[in-house]
Amino acid sequence: MTGVVTGCGVLSAAGDSVTDLLAAVRAGSLVGTDVRGRFEEPLPAAEAPAIADFDVRRLLGRKGTSFLDRATALAMVACGRALADGGLTVDDDNRRRVGVVLGTTTGSLRSTMDFSRDTLVQEKPYLVNPVLFPNTVMNCASGQAAIRYGLRGVNATLAGGPLGFLYALRYALNAIRRGYADALLVGGVEEYTPNTAWAADLTGDGPAGEAAAVYLLRRPDAAAAGTPRAEVLAVATGFHPDDPAEGLAGCARRALATAHVRAGDVWAVAGGDPDPDTLRGVVPAAVERLPVRPALGDCQAATGALALGALLGRYAEDPAPHGRPALITGRSRDGGVAVAVVRGWRRAGDHHG
Incomplete structure (x- = not known):
């Protein structure tokens, strides 16, 4: 069984629609936002691919948002938009069959580090603010999103760094296949803070980016009438530390075989990697490439x-690739690899995300 994408919610430095996202990826130049006035701490650069003018209270109201960390707030807004875009009304009849699966690196790195620091510098007996503790756990965003929208189904958070979303997608697809859920909000989220900015800079992965993108994935027989945005045919993962490029190629072959898709039919490859040789020899040489990283920085799990x-x-703007398969790729510095096979369509009335 496959899963169909019927809705999406995107928040990025490029904008809040898939049209904005595609335009930035095509342009290939880093989307810069002035981040100098956001924090008291120094930053490695005055500009970064961070989301501008995000105010969770303005978007969701004051109730229940006062103590949210930024990653959780971004995820909650993206989840709400995906539900609305997919036309899914959550009620007592379906809420136990609807859940959330998110990919992350460490959750909110700032919340964890700040709370840990308080345990060292505050007066004994270490008078930390207990209200802030929930923000330190990795699954804070998925839990808060489920509470916000009344979802009582599968709830999971998968830590995978740059593979986080693909791990979450695989987990969600398996949950739907095995009958544990009818619909799942699946996505990845990363916040921009001094902590993530310096981590990316010092490890050579910078500049750090910021984004939340969530998709409503449903059972094909439970999806609303009409054409979905996309269908997830297969997701494969692996670990190949000695030769990550070959590991990714093998992962792609396994995913294509599971999806019953010929490599020669693949028309596009999207992912963080800007290397034009990624999967060369597996997919056609003329395949369209959509690398995210040059425009939006190191967004890790997102x-x-x-x-x-x-x-x-891309599917929404042009009828030529409709129904044709594309690949989403990811790999981590330790040798982790993952590939998803998807195909998409333009829905009636689609002009933007």
């Missing part, structure tokens, strides 16, 4: 989710 958004934007 990278694959943004790649899917760029593909949705």
Whole structure:
């Protein structure tokens, strides 16, 4: 069984639609936002691919949002938009069959580090603010989103760095296949803070980016009438530390075989990797490439989710690739690899995300 994408919610430095996302990816130049006035701490650069003018209270109201960390707030807004875009009304009849699966790196790195620091510098007996503790756990965003929208189904958070979204997509697809859920909000989220900015800078992965992208994935027989945005045919993962490029190629072959798709039919490859040789020899040489990283920076777990958004934007604008398969790829510095096979369509009335 496959899963169909019927709705999406995207928040990125490029904008809040898949059209904006696709335009930035195509341009290939870093989307810069002035971040100097956001924090008291120094930053590695005055500009970064961070989301501008995001105010969770303005978008969701004051109730229940006062103590949210930024990653959780971004995820909650994206989840709400995906539900609305997919036309799914959550009620007592279906809420136990609707859930959330998110990919992350560490959750909110700032919340974890700030809380840990308070345990060292505050007066004994270490008078930390207990209200802030929930923000330190990795699954804060998925839990808060479920509470906000009344979802009582599968709830999971998968830590995978740049593979986080693809791990979440695989987990969600398996949950739907095994009958544990009818619909799942699946996505990836990463916040921009001094903590993530310096981490990316010091490890050579910078500049750090910021994004949340969430998709409503449903059972094909439970999806609303009409054409979905996309269909997830297969997701494969692997670990190949000695030769990541070959590991990714093998992963792609396994995913294509599971999806019953010929490699020669693939028309596009999207992901964080700007290397034009990625999967060369597996897919056609003329394949269209949509690398996210040059435009939106190091978005870690949100990278694959943004790649899917760029593909949705591409499917929406042009009838030529409709129904044709594309790949979403990811790999981590330790040798982890993952590939998803998807195909998409333009829905009636689609002009933007």
